[in-house]
Amino acid sequence: MEVFLLATLFPLVSSATNSLVELRASDVVAGSCHGRVTLVCDVSEEKGITVSSLSWIHVKEKRPLCSTDHSIELKKQDRIRCRYTPQTRLALTISPLWPTDQGEYLCKLRSNLGMKNAKSQVQVQECFSGVNAVSSPSAVACHFYGVFPPGKVHWFHQGKNVTSAATSSIKEDHKGMYNVSSTLQVNEDSTAEEYNCSLWIPGAGTYLNSTKVHASQRTQRIADPNTAVSLHIFGLGSYLLLARVVMT
Template sequence: MDFTTLCLFWFVLAVPSTSQELVTLRVSPTVVAKFNTRVTLHCNASTSQNGLLIKHMGWTQDTKLCSVNEEGTVISHHNNFTSPFHCEYEDGRLSLVFQRMQPLEIKKHFMCKLRSNQGVVHGFTTVELQENGEAADSSFQNKSPRCTFSHVYPDGEVHWFHGSRNLSGGSERPLTSKSLDPQGWLTITSQLPVHSDQESRLPYNCSLRSALSDAYIASIALVGNGATAWRSSDIPKTALCLPFALTLYRLEIMD
């Protein structure tokens, strides 16, 4: 290696270090998204020197999502991205705004990249989706209780209760089916076989336990003689207490 090659090699290594000191990007490493709520990813450019000129700034996830050019014009590239989104730009901050996030689109990093007169830098953001499950439907089919949970993420298991008795793991194993929609949401349906206590007036309860936290995140209570059913959702911490509460309520009505 001659002197000219050595100097060139040293210069190439030195340029990224100098550029990183001049201009930086600030992005949140992780953003937690709730079901069916707006999510915003911010990318902020800052510099220790005056005269920063942004030539190009953009968000990508394998493919271009949106970018801003030197004139400050925002361009969106929707492609085949299933979650609706738009971008906002103001004073060196490019924000990627989703109306709601889908499970299929949180598997990979989002990258923000900046090209400027003071260097080229990039940063990554990961979106995590909170565990979720929605009580969707319940009924009695041939005196057999059946319940369905929709928009389940990441996965879950249905546990059945009859009055104060936990039927999970017993001989009366429920029939459970799972299906995945194009956006990555699970639908879980569980049906309990008819058993000897079917004619009793005690309520049934099916509770969805998350595979992520092992917590109950949704619950459905069924009360009736095979013709009617009552549903209750959004009982993440008290699902196991619901059969007891319904039993007491039932006894009060009978008094």
């Protein structure tokens, strides 16, 4: 009879204890690529509470990004910073933010007054890092790198969309961003004519960038001065175009 009463009362006591403490976290936190986001987890200030463990977990990766046991000195990773205010708050900052950081995060609390979980969602907004363009008498090419979400290159010439005549490729990097390249063959009589390559993001329904490229007698490279991109990203065709100039 005593065993039955204990088994019956235990869930009630556990539930009552669990309700003594509250955990709060922001629902959705949005940031741009290469930017910064901070997730904050707050513990309600209850009398007599002792926090034994407070941690942030990236649900997709199924591992704690930071965890504390009454310690203000938390481990620091390359892009992860954690700050713990004893008994009340654990803040997780990610900088720079990558698309692979997108998803659900779980704040977990263990205390003498019970256990609680709170969820936050990180969203990464569309972006791109830069663009390189190559031109020659027979082809123009554009390479957009650090793109998120995946996009497409649209080509325009004299007000007409000529994308169907282009060849394109897309590749994802370890950050969850994309390198998008496209090459358009042109007539060698169209030297000095202007072409426009534009980065279209289907999911957002918008162009993130447009770059003008001129077909030329000599191979030209138009690049973001703050970045350097290796030649292989343009593909074999563009590499040969550049190599031809080096050899002459």
